[in-house]
Every structure is written in structure tokens, then in C-alpha cells.
Amino acid sequence: MKKLLSTVIVGLLILSGCQSQAVNTVALEFTKSGDDYSLNTTEEMTTYNQLITDLTNLQVDLNADTPVAVLATSTANILDSIGLNIIAVTDSKDLNQNLTDKLANGEITNLGSALEPNLELLYQVEPDVVFVGSNMPHTDQYDFLDNLVVLPQENYPEIFYTVYGLMEQFSLGDQAQAVFNQLVTTDQEAKSLISDQDLGDVAILKYAYGNVTIAPDNTYAGSLLTELSIDNMYGDLKDVDLPMDRERLLTDDPDMIIVYGKGEEAVSEINDLIASSKLDSLTAAQKNQIYVLESQSLNVDVDSPATLLELSKDVYGQ
């Protein structure tokens, strides 16, 4: 028996050593160059059309009519707002009204849950490009799709070069340009409110699904503070989604607390939480500087500049 087992293990080691995992990731890099927003691909992807191939390995011609599928909600909302031709999307109650209506009417295909999209349906709709947001928890799970594009969606500025990059590459028309202009205008308005006043220790917290977590600089919420030149007292934390509790708040006693959540329901829950947490002794409470920020998404979205403007108004005043 011992000999048999040893032989089996050695055999398996030899056999499995002959194998390697095939990885075919095609991702674009959207980068910002100075004050200009542009899409720079990695070196080998400078000729965009030659590298993005569809599921049948055919070259894709990128234009406004190119059929695309999206495996993430906030990504779908961005792409829909600038007029990309979305033919399939994962289901979520947070999809914008246009996509929700199209799903309900059967105009576009429902790919199931964003956590476990239905790959058969994805293949059947034959999208030329498949988009997923970099904020999604499983982007590497679909790296076998040759036409997968991972949109950067983790830091506030990414909304600009994402929209601009797509607008250029897909030759999108006036709708996309108008969206981009609006994003820039709102961003400029938010930043015009920045003043030199000393805000003291500022903490930004994320509220999601009943949990309050600290948002350091490397998170979307943290990047909002960076954009407004606000020093985040938890900015240097490496861990994302570190829970915030009452004890830590009382110990650190920030001068200003910003709690950010998605939608009216979250705002209402945050207000209830603050009211029931007995935070009166906090400096932020005494200075009346606990702000609840309502956002349309927990990640980078087309509403991000509007969220930034709301935050700027809260912090720096109208």
C-alpha cells in the first residue's frame, strides 16, 4: 500500500508539472496626462483594434454601435450614460432607469447576478467587447475572455479618463461629449469652493449593508477627500474596509466626520445610527460637523463629480 501511494504521488507530481494555466487578459489602461484626459494603452496595445477580438477571435471594429456586454452595475451605468450599445448586463436594482426599463422590456439580455454572471448567456449574445469594473470582486475570474476590458473604477479621477477614453475609442457622439463636459463642469464647481480654512482632523467613513468602515486614501471615498485637498486622518491606512466602531471614534475624536452611503435609504439608516450611537461628546458632534453624504454609487460613477460637489458644499460651505 505504501509503495502504491508513493508511486501515485510521484506520478501526479510529474503529470501536473507538465501543465500550466492559460491566461489571456486584455485590459486597457486609462491614464491621465497633465491636464489632458486621454486613453493610453499599454505598449503592446497601441493599435487598439488589432488587439480586441470578439469571442470568436475576430477583429472588432470599435464604434458607437459595437455591441457590448457589462458584468458590473456601476460600469453599466457609466457606459449607458455615454451611449455605448449595451446588449447585455448583469441584473441589479442599482441599474439606471434606462437599463432597468430595457431589461424589463427584454430589449437587452439579463446575465444574472454580477457575482456569478451566466457565461452561456454572455456567449450567446455575442458581444464584441465585455466590460467589467476594476472594483468588482472577481475580475480575474473572467480573464479567459479575450475581449474583456477592465475599466478602472477605484479612484475619483478615473471617471474622467474612462469616459474620455471610451468616447475617443468608440467614436461616440454629442451625448458622450455632453456627459464629459458636465462631469468637468461639476468637478470644477466642486473644486472652486476649496478654501484655506483649517478643517482639523477629518475622517471619512463608508456605510454599506449595515457596516461602517474607514475609507483610507486608496479607496473611492478617500480619493474624494484628496480631490478636495482635505487631509484624511485615516488616509495612510493600508487596509480597506476596516470596521469603524464607537470606541475608535471616541478615542480618535475627529473634528469632522463624513459618512457616505448609497441612496436615500442608506442616508436614513446612517442618520438613525448616528442618533442612536450617543456621539454627543465627540468634537465633530459639538461643532455640528458630522455630514452624511448621499451618493448614487459606492464606486466611481458618472455621479461622482456631483457627489464631490455635495461634499465640497458640506465641508467648505455654499
Added chain:
Amino acid sequence: MDNRTKRIVIGLLILLGAIAFFSIIFGTKLINPLNPNNSVIDNQIIFELRMPRTIAAIISGMTLAAGGLLIQISMNNQLADTSILGFQSGATLVALVIMLAIPSLYPFLPLFAFIGGILVYGLIYLISKKNSSSVFLIVAGIAISSIIRSMINLVSTLFAENLQSTIAWTNGSLNTVQPNDVKLMIMYSIVLLLVALIVSTRVDILLLDDDYLHNIGVNSQRYRLLIAAVAILLSAVSVSFVGTIGFVGLLAPHIARRLVSNSGYNLMPVTILIGGILVAGCDLLQRLIFPIYEIPVGITMSFIGGTYLVILLIRSNNVRV
């Protein structure tokens, strides 16, 4: 193998073949794999999605079922299963750590997962020295399994960004099984299932009392340990590529015992086939019931297996525990 078992094996093979065939035909749309005029996309759906998925379901079911039967024989306990006793959790934890620390060792994942499973076995063995009753063993396994699950959650939380794609895997998902995974699964499982079939011809002796075996010169403890090692290695194959699928190792041997005699020689082939049928059948069923939404097969199996375990416990006077 007696004639009755042979007939049952043939029947189960036909059933397994039918399920495999329907798994390839049915899905979000009906595709005839034998149609030469299938579109490129239809062929891709069959060869890149449905076939790897079906083969992975059958292999994981077979390996888990064989592992379950061997562990039941090794522990002389019909309620034992590699998932209930925490071997799968141990395997999952080590596999998770390896994926995090040295992802290049992916092809060897079953061997590392095996180490995790065998460590849990060692722990249970040490604990059972104080009390070797079968019920105590099960409770010890459940307790250790809970501890390891908490460690899995801890690792998943601390390294959430690096382990993003493992969420579905820890629930036992066939959705994103790739052809390369299937090749590895086939390589490991063919060898191990053959070992299980050979071992099963010599396990009936373990039905005898350990003291009696000792008196006739059989080192039953060492024999039981070797059988447990094969069982854990079998379940490690499934855990490594498909994730945790509970209760297959409990259900399959129990169904097999209702069909054939309680001899390892007859039980093993029947158990293996039933395991494949269970997982592939469950996957097909949930794809037909929920054509759009992908439900991890581990969730369905846990629901069915948990219900079956409760029934077994209620009727435990008929089961050797």
C-alpha cells in the same frame, strides 16, 4: 462484484451518461452537439463551457463520494464525511493560503489541499484518543470545521483584494471551471479512483472489531490511517478545483448501501457512480430551474445533504454510529 451489482453499475452508467448528455444539450438554450451546422458560438458554449462544467461536476462528485465511503470505512462510522469532519475545510484553508502565497503552485493544489485535510485528520485523531466514540468524532469534526471556517473567513477578510475570485470557489462553483482545470482534475482523479477501487476490495476486514484484528496480527490503526489518507486525497482533488461541496460523501454511500450489499467491493463502484450522478444531476437541475442565475452547486448539495443528514439522525437507530 456480484451480478446484481453489475446490473446496477450498468444502470447507473446509463443514467450518468444520460445526465452528462442532457447537461451538454440543455442550458440557456438547446444545442445539439452532434449537429454539424452549429455556429461557432454554439460550439464554444459546448466545448468551453458545458463540457468542462459537466466533466468537472462528474469528477468532483465521484472523488467526493469515493472519499466519503473510504472515510466511513476508515472510521467505521456511516455518518462520517470529509465535509462534516472538516477535512474539506482544512483542504480549503491550505489551498487558499497557497493561492495567496505561491499561486504558481496551482497545478499542485490537490497535494497541498491534502496536507490541510490530513492535518485536520491528525487533530481529530488526537482528540479521539480521549473518547473514541463515533458520535464524539463527528462532534469533534464539526467543532474543528467551525474553527477552520473562521480561519478561512479571517484569511479571506485580511487578503480580500488578493482572493477576490475565491468567493464563488469557497461555495463550490462550477460556473468558471476552465478546460485546463478539467485536464488536471482528470489526471488526478483517474489515478486516485483506481486506487480507491483497489483499496475497496480489501476493506471489509475493517468491519471486524479492532481487538480481534489485533489478535490475528492486523495493524488496523495503520490500515485505517492509510485508507483515510486516500479518502482525503480524493476530496482534495475536488476542493482544489471546484471548491467545497458538502455531503456528497455522505449521501452517495448511503444510497449505494440501499442498492447493493455492505461490502466495499460492491459499494465502491456504485458509490462513485452515484456521486457523479448527484453532483452533475444537481447542477443540471439548478440550471433548468434557474436558467439565468448561477447558483453554486455547493449550496444545492448542502441543502439536500443537510436535509438528508437530519433524516438520518432522526432514524439513527438504523445507522451504525
